[in-house]
Amino acid sequence: MITILPALRGVMTSDGRLPRLRVAAAPAGAAALRVPAWETPAALVVALRAGVPAGARQVCLDGVGSITAEYSDLPGRAAGKIALVTGAAQGFGCEIAADLAAQGAWVALADVNEAGAAAAAQRINATCGREAAIGVAINVTDPAAVKACVTAVVSQFGGIDLLVANAGVLRAGSVKTLPAADFDFVTSVNYKGYFLCVQAVAPAMALQHLACPEAWSDIVQINSKSGLQGSNRNGAYAGSKFGGVGLTQSFAMELVDDGIKVNAICPGNFFDGPLWSDPQNGLFAQYLRTGKVPGAKTVAEVRRFYEAKVPMGRGCTTPDVMRAIYYLMEQRYETGQALPVTGGQVMLA
Numbered sequence: 434m435i436t437i438l439p440a441l442r443g444v445m446t447s448d449g450r451l452p453r454l455r456v457a458a459a460p461a462g463a464a465a466l467r468v469p470a471w472e473t474p475a476a477l478v479v480a481l482r483a484g485v486p487a488g489a490r491q492v493c494l495d496g497v498g499s500i501t502a503e504y505s506d507l508p509g510r511a512a513g514k515i516a517l518v519t520g521a522a523q524g525f526g527c528e529i530a531a532d533l534a535a536q537g538a539w540v541a542l543a544d545v546n547e548a549g550a551a552a553a554a555q556r557i558n559a560t561c562g563r564e565a566a567i568g569v570a571i572n573v574t575d576p577a578a579v580k581a582c583v584t585a586v587v588s589q590f591g592g593i594d595l596l597v598a599n600a601g602v603l604r605a606g607s608v609k610t611l612p613a614a615d616f617d618f619v620t621s622v623n624y625k626g627y628f629l630c631v632q633a634v635a636p637a638m639a640l641q642h643l644a645c646p647e648a649w650s651d652i653v654q655i656n657s658k659s660g661l662q663g664s665n666r667n668g669a670y671a672g673s674k675f676g677g678v679g680l681t682q683s684f685a686m687e688l689v690d691d692g693i694k695v696n697a698i699c700p701g702n703f704f705d706g707p708l709w710s711d712p713q714n715g716l717f718a719q720y721l722r723t724g725k726v727p728g729a730k731t732v733a734e735v736r737r738f739y740e741a742k743v744p745m746g747r748g749c750t751t752p753d754v755m756r757a758i759y760y761l762m763e764q765r766y767e768t769g770q771a772l773p774v775t776g777g778q779v780m781l782a
């Protein structure tokens with residue numbers, strides 16, 4: 434399934450557009466195409482091309498079922514794209530998924546908080562008035578869970594055009610005292626988790642491109658300004674994000690042959706998100722309690738202190754990040770970049 438469907442998307446392309454595939458039980462007695470065992474992805478594509486008539490919108494495959502190709506006629510900058518967003522139950526990931534759906538994509542919201550991802554997907558569907566989103570379980574640190582998530586997305590939609598590797602965690606602390614377990618936790622989610630997600634989606638994306646060379650896919654890591662500049666008493670996080678830039682550049686070099694662009698976006702602080710603004714555990718509330726900002730007596734004063742560090746005088750928002758995501762998706766001549774979206778707080782040389 435995870436191999437056949439992405440290859441079939443490429444074979445059933447129309448004007449260079451890949452369809453979404455819907456799989457249903459084959460009607461009783463329907464003639465089904467038997468795909469012979471294949472040794473290489475190229476052999477699979479050849480076998481599918483030989484068996485699927487040009488222009489066919491529906492095909493019965495032995496052992497898979499009846500597969501219908503659906504070409505999106507929705508407007509929008511992500512129209513007809515199939516996207517997987519990790520860490521999508523809340524925060525940036527949730528808002529990125531909602532924006533992609535509003536721009537015409539089919540979106541899988543994946544999160545270790547499975548119930549939160551499912552609830553967010555339902556809200557998106559209600560807003561869009563169509564079945565645009567699904568919630569899927571994932572733990573990005575667990576190879577089996579990542580594979581199962583990608584299999585679920587491919588089974589539901591037929592393939593993947595965009596991975597937004599957004600799941601991330603932060604445990605701040607001095608190098609002198611941070612428990613090694615906290616360092617491992619941050620590294621496993623932010624660094625290893627990114628590797629595992631790319632490893633799981635790249636074969637499906639490569640098959641789509643093999644079958645339809647005009648079709649390119651995108652991997653976008655939500656990195657951080659702390660992936661471009663060290664972060665005081667926050668070395669585990671900054672190190673994991675710097676590592677993410679190294680993975681991005683390396684994956685970009687390798688996966689360009691498979692029609693996959695790999696880029697990172699490095700946002701500044703998302704002050705409106707739960708990490709900063711949660712009334713109990715948010716960083717503003719924590720910094721007020723611990724007196725980290727000298728003289729600040731309210732959360733608003735702590736916030737103003739941090740906003741004043743940004744040349745543009747405000748935090749990063751999801752619309753700022755979305756402009757970067759759509760730029761990278763639409764760009765035909767860029768890969769391996771780490772794009773700052775920081776209001777001027779971090780500037781590239």
Ligand SMILES: NC(=O)c1ccc[n+]([C@@H]2O[C@H](COP(=O)([O-])OP(=O)(O)OC[C@H]3O[C@@H](n4cnc5c(N)ncnc54)[C@H](O)[C@@H]3O)[C@@H](O)[C@H]2O)c1
Pocket residue numbers: 519520521522523524525526543544545546571572573574599600601602622626655656657658699700701702703704706707708709
């Ligand atoms: N908040 C900021 O100021 C800020 C700034 C720059 C970059 N970022 C980056 O943006 C991304 C999202 O940040 P956010 O502030 O929206 O975070 P958040 O804490 O609000 O949300 C993170 C989501 O990731 C999920 N998650 C955590 N561990 C996971 C795992 N092992 N597998 C799957 N899902 C997991 C959580 O359940 C949660 O839903 C992160 O990569 C973060 O480093 C955040």
